[in-house]
Amino acid sequence: MDFGLLMPFQNPARWARPFPELYQEQLNHIVAAEQLGYDTIWLTEHHFDQDGWSPALLPLAAGIATRTQRIRIGTCILILPFQNALRVAEDATTVDILSNGRFDLGVGKGYRVNEFTGFGIPRQTRDAQLEEGLEVIQKAWTEQTFSHDGAYYQLQDVELTPRPVQTPHPPIWIGARGKRAVERAARMGFHLIGTGEVEQQRAYDRELERQGRDPAAYHLCQLRWVYVAASRDQAWDEVGEHLYYLFNSTFPLLKKAGDLPADRAMAELPSLEQLRNVDPTIPGGSPIVGTPDDCIRAIERYQRETRVSHLAMGMHLPGLAPEKVLASLELFARQVMPQFR
Helix, strand or coil: CEEEEEECCCCCHHHCCCHHHHHHHHHHHHHHHHHHCCCEEEECCCCCCCCCCCCCHHHHHHHHHHHCCCCEEEECCEEHHHCCHHHHHHHHHHHHHHCCCCEEEEEECCCCHHHHHHHCCCHHHHHHHHHHHHHHHHHHHHCCCEEEECCCCEEEEECCCCCCCCCCCCCEEEECCCHHHHHHHHHHCCEEEECCCHHHHHHHHHHHHHCCCCHHHCCEEEEEEEEECCCHHHHHHHHHHHHHHHHHHHHHHHHHHCCCHHHHCCCCCCCHHHHHCCCCCCCCCCCEEECHHHHHHHHHHHHHHCCCCEEEEECCCCCCCHHHHHHHHHHHHHHCHHHHC
């Protein structure tokens, strides 16, 4: 099991601090996470967000590369329709060089309506832009010189230099929620970043096999919100309002986008008390909040029911005091991770 941390660099007004202070603190946490034995730092992108959710992942990844020695750095996810794919190939190569081959490129198509409006990009083209952008990136990384004549890119005699450290190129992941998007990752032969649901892995493996690919050769990363403390009550007392804030600010955006039937049918967010009463060991998108034993049982059950290879754990919840985040990081590293090594 690869234990990773999702780092959104959120700074809600309710708990706001100067951004330079926040970024330095998060970078210090990443250094501490490397020392504690975590495997991957996952960076996540959003734009025009009132909380300042990190909008520029590759510069951030480059900064992390210069502060660390071992831990891998991945994007979970970079929204490819908002980028020039050839520049992504160049910038990601630079991160791979700065990190000496520790970079993973995870991309997705995006969902937030206001982001597409802000960039002036129609949402209905995002699937095609994602697929063609990935084709350009692969060509840049695997062909000495290439040309491309597509709907969104017309490129002639392009030679990428310098080249990535990793061969044939850094690992590529596709972030997906719905069945069609999950199947796209399998059809195109990329690793999958999911959102916690067990059925995602099953649909992914079925499509891999249908494409003549061995599922054992492909990784599956799942996002889970995690917080650990000495008791379940303490964990919820410390993190509850921050987790509720995250859900309360995200659910309306999913509903407005309406990409999946479950999004369009979203009802009122459960109360904080209802969230507290959810069994943290239930596989799926529910948060894992509780004791180290709760976390161990949740991950063991998850492993029994899904072929998850990587966890992207959201411990840096919006506005949560840095000393509490660090305490959770340390407790998880010392009492949970050794059970799976």
